[in-house]
Amino acid sequence: MNDILGALVGAVFQVAGLLAVAPLLRGGIKKMKATMQMRKGPPLLQGYYDLAKLFRKETVRSETASWVYVLGPRLYFAAAVAATMLVPVLVAASPLDGAGGILGLVGILALGRFALAAAALDTGSPFGGMGSSREMTIAALAEPALMLGLFTSALAAGSLDLGAVVRGALAPGALFRPSDILALSGLFVVLIAETGRIPVDNPATHLELTMIHEAMVLEYAGPDLALVEWASALKELLYITLLIDLFIPFGIATTLAPGPVAIAAVAWVAKVFVFGVVITLVETTNAKLRLFRVPELVAVSLGLGFIALAIRFL
């Protein structure tokens, strides 16, 4: 009973915390990008303003849409929230430890993607279909690379449970191995692909033919759109946290004492910031790839994952 209560409290805090921080990450990346491009850029907190505005706006839905269209954003949001409970953030155990581990995380994110992609087809607009088709294609191609990268860490820890993976990486004697660089690069490509960043997708574009994720959610407005935006931001933060957990978990708390948790919080913020800077650099220095060049990029990521696995265990 205490376990369940603890898990519940942990889950609530983690979800609330990450939901609160997620828009800041997107705003931060936007700001850094603007600075690098000698622009002023939107305020750091623009993400929050946008969400507040969208939630207050009226809901406009397509006449042709059915309940799937309403369900899509909510399920997408629900999946991102549920996935948050499976990832260790400040403490080396996730609130829902043992509920599903890595495969549960991947499965839940797939559920959210399925819901939103199906909903995008519901308006009858060709944009929705186009975005849905492209998003699902890229996600499908990224999936094996993601799994292989996750498997490498899981096999090293002897567990598919993320809490156990983090604890394994923290164990004395566990070093940063050369193979980790390959695995990290591979998974970073997946992160770019899954969160719709340049060079795979451009989150800032509304140019007809280049949109992927944005095309999929083009018809959404008001609170529906707010849910999608917030969930996307949460998902991005989640992927970054996942990479932190797998490769640089140092500093994460192993107990619930206030001291270590505070240190862990500082370390986590610093690491997320570093990832944000890297993403900014990648976005600023690269051009968006043609859709049909993306498979090559993802194939490289898959190759890196496989080589990492081979180096690590053979």
Place this chain on the structure above:
Amino acid sequence: MSPLVVSALLPAALIIHALTIVGTVVTSRRARWCRRLTFSGSAIASVLMTAAASFVLASGHPLAGVLFVHAASGLVVDYLVTPLSAWFLIVLGAVGIPVALYSIGYMAHAIRSSRTAAVGVAFNVLIAAVSVVFVVNNVIGFLFAWEIMTLATAALVATEHETRTTLRAAYLYLIMSHVGTGALVAAFFTLASASGSMSFPTILTGDVVSGPLRDVLFGLFFFGFGVKAGVIPLHVWLPEAHPAAPSSISALMSAVLIKAGVYGLFRFCAFGLGTPAVAWGLTFVGVGTLSAILGVLYALMQNDLKRLLAYSTIENAGIILLGLGAGMTMRATGRPELAVVAIAASLYHVMNHAAFKGLLFLGAGSVVMATGTRQIEAMGGLLRRMPWTGACFLVGALAISGVPPLNGFTSEWLTFQALLLGFEFVPGLTRVNFPLAGALLALTSALAAVCFVKAFGITFLALPRTAAAGEARESPATMLVPLILLAVVCLALGLFPGSVLMVLGSVTASLPGLTPSSDLSRGGLTMAVGAGPFAQVTPAALAIAIVGGFALAGLLVVVTGATRVIRRAPTWGCGGTLGPRTEYSGAAFSKPLLMVFREVYRPTREVEALADVSPYFPTEVRYRVEIEPTFERHLYDPLARGVIRLAERMKVLQAGSLHAYLGYVLLLGAVLLIWLGGQ
């Protein structure tokens, strides 16, 4: 239940089938009564069969008995419901009962009423034959039931035999099945002559043959059962035959008949020839991975809803084989405790695939009946017209895409676990195959999601593309209840993996050479792998988390908005008018993957622009794309040509001269005398 009652269940089920057949023939003039009688009779028999199977699984004791005694020849056909048989019987029941109930309503519209009796008889014969295949304990009985099963299926496929393609599909099925059965006859009789017995317990001890002969037998069994299981490259009949049959029969074929082949692979290939060789296991892993990935890739390109589902059956047969192959490899390398996990994953997927594929095919049947077409490009917007069918189809689509908390997720989870365990604990370079197969399984599962977003989205969402789709009507309750039933089964199998694995524990414990493992199940809701906490999963917890997130989303919308007026507006038409013609089509949806995997598909594309005034202002653009039927063109066409050429050459022998024929007989006699006399 008293033992007497239990032992009577199985014969009673067969007798009910027989009585139903008699009743069907008697009432054949009155289609309405005939339909009710024949399908409810079948459903009742399936209930009894399932009860017998549940008893075996609950008690762990096999159920034995005699089906048929032929005093003159001394032939005794006996049956033995082992836990493995019982598991497959339950799979049959889980699909057979809903399919029978669905058929009562469906067959009224799907087939001519003059054919009701014929279809009813074939249906009952088929279900009875499949049950006998799963339980019979004797070579003669098995081959007999196997053949009846094939013939009954062919008859059902050919229900609409006026259509040329249907007839062709039925013939293709018959030919391939019979070549497969030929391989089985050869394998069984080799075993029987080597052991001097026709009884399965004697010939399947595992030490009847050894050396290269054992490998040959493995090959024959693999070929014979592989054809039925529909694995690539023995699959070519499947995408033709499954869609050609009436939809409830397609459901039965995809969900259960494929499993007859899988049962054979389990019973004879994996556990009938002694400890498998590593090469056997890797063959299964290889063929399974190939079937899974190619099956889903071909499924993605189909715009015929039933063909799409048929190709996806090939994919799932591949996943089943992948688990089985991993288990065989582990057993061959001396890790029976790991093999248990892989075998359980495979058996779990057998059940899961039956549930969601049965659901999807029945849903497709309702859709096809309502719209009069199988082309998803001619559908659209059906969710509004057919809300219940659509919701059930969505459940099936989510389940087959492997997302929690539905059942596709649990068996794929277990398969992944098995592959990881294989990599960690199996020695040598063999283990590299496991993560490779795992990565391809991940790709398969993600592509399946793409495929079923397309299947569901293009069929059920947005605007109707044709008038027929716009006037579709929801099916009657008799057809909805079976769908809902199967949707609930999908959810239950996903939420209670622990209970399923508890049952599977007694199945794996009964298989030779596997270390019994009881710790796969941790209560009803949780399944885990191995003694240590390598990993465990509680889909119910995931479901609660998702429901929690869903509630939060709803709460956010309610709390933030003071006045919540939902305005309905037309979809933005990019400056033009939106209509069915501007919707994204199924072909367009899968186009990016067509381009990405063009090396696999080798598409031929044809774009034709029709213009009145100037070629710059086309009035109509036609786009056609065809993917190359690789196996048909490069494997089966040369094979068929070779057979025909050989037959042409042999025509010389058939000269039509009586003297020549007498000469052959004389020659044969002489050769036999010399050969037999020499021994």
